[in-house]
Amino acid sequence: MRVRGKAVIYGDNIDTDVIIPGRYLVLQDPGELAKHAMEGVDPSFPEKAKGGVILVAGKNFGCGSSREEAPVALKHANVRCVIAKSFARIFYRNAINIGLPILEADLRGFASEGDELEVNVISGVIENETKGKQVKAKPLPPLAIEIVKAGGLTKYVRKKLGLE
């Protein structure tokens, strides 16, 4: 599973209220949510992300609420993969469950804003094509890989229950 896009870089502790503010949660529709993705920190993000991006961040990405709308908004704003130094645990599970690729790696010094990145979601290999460098992220846990391969948790559960 490979994904690619330009790097868009943010700092530490990007919380779920910044990713998708509470007042938009009633919107429900993924496309509508995507219009407000990252609004708290960068209102120009949906425009930046149009061609598909790799979102790079520091520690504790997605801290705060359990709102699944956070990874949903990012996914539908054309975020191909989120790579952060560390993640808050509910966001981490939610991203895997809805099929937004997510990897743990500290990319400070490895990628600059706008660099073209290619990511192998399963092996964790991250290629910076602009700088000609390569780095390996912490691999996903085996169960997470199974869920990602199934296309998200609902499909994974359908298979497990013999509904697919």
Added chain:
Amino acid sequence: MNIVEKILARAAGEKEVSPGQIVDARVDRAMMHDLTGPRVIDSFKEIGVDRVWDPSKLIVVFDHDVPPSTVKAAELQKKVRSFVREQGVKHFYDVGRGGICHVVMLEKGHVKPGELIIGADSHTVTYGALGAFATGVGATDMAAALATGSIWLRVPEALRFEVGGSLQKHVYAKDLILHIIGMIGSDGATYKAMIFSGKAVGELSIDGRATLCNMSIEAGAKAGIVEPDEKTIEYVRERAGDPINPIRSDEDASFSKTFEIDASKLEPQVALPPSVDKVKPISEIGEVEIDQGFIGTCTNGRLDDLRAAAEILRGRKVKDGVRLVIIPGSQEVYRKALQEGLISIFVEAGAIVGGPGCGPCIGISRGVLADEEVCISSANRNFVGRMGSPKAKIYLASPATVAASAIKGRITDPREVAEE
């Protein structure tokens, strides 16, 4: 094993579990509310199972936007209501019947020590106040649990907080947990459980313990939990009834780290915007003028919290130019606050009192903030845009500190007002 390992071992049907192990655990109870419910229902339908695994174990509470402030919110609540009917969910708290989910869950007897509870809300960790392992999950995780009755969990490492001494007057569980989060950071307990023990924790009421566990998520914790004691049993017996099978850490239990804290040295604490771990003792805050105070939420909207606020507000007035919003955490808290005369004290002080619910904490309605406004709140999060405008600033403190600040118009130590 420690309390967390013992609860997860029981729920997973294993003799023993250890940190890092992935277990498939049976869920004792599940909770969702008006804002997360709709997406849970969509995912549940996508899985394609007809019935919730055990409708008697699902609790549904409307609290995030009650009564609904927009047509869209009303539509979503209608959708959840219809799911509740279709699935035969008995424990449903509609508008005006319950209050904030995390207040209702404890007071209506939906939490027992030793249980594994999941909720489609990050503050589900609150139920650790009664010695349950409770954790917040997203909508799809919840839908999968509703379909199967189980959830995969990684057994977390445990941080123990041994809190000795006694809290001083006008210093509360809120000050203690803010101090702890300031100490370990907003990711200091990520993927881990926080276990609270010691004399000061034993002395806390169940309301205070709820405040403590509620904010463990602000340090990234998977769960916060207080070792159950006589107070726990008494509270649960009154509300949930028998059988009660408390689980406690073994004598020889191990913890990945133990922190020792002397509660008697704590003064009121304040978290500065925009991060919950930017915590300072109130004596170091300096002059901060406020536009709004807010008392309520799943952190501090319980009866003890309203009593503490009333003690400060009794016979005093909210300063001109400042708004004080007070929202009781539940119908039961509201009723008792009425009986005790607390609501009269608030109204006479010039506060506006709202019906039970989450209020402006989530930034949807009933007290959202304008650009450049400053609010001191008894809630749990001060993130950018949390209560409305991304240009507003939110400080977090105990209800007594919020009340004192509303009287003075600037962030104020409640002891300063109480001693006047």
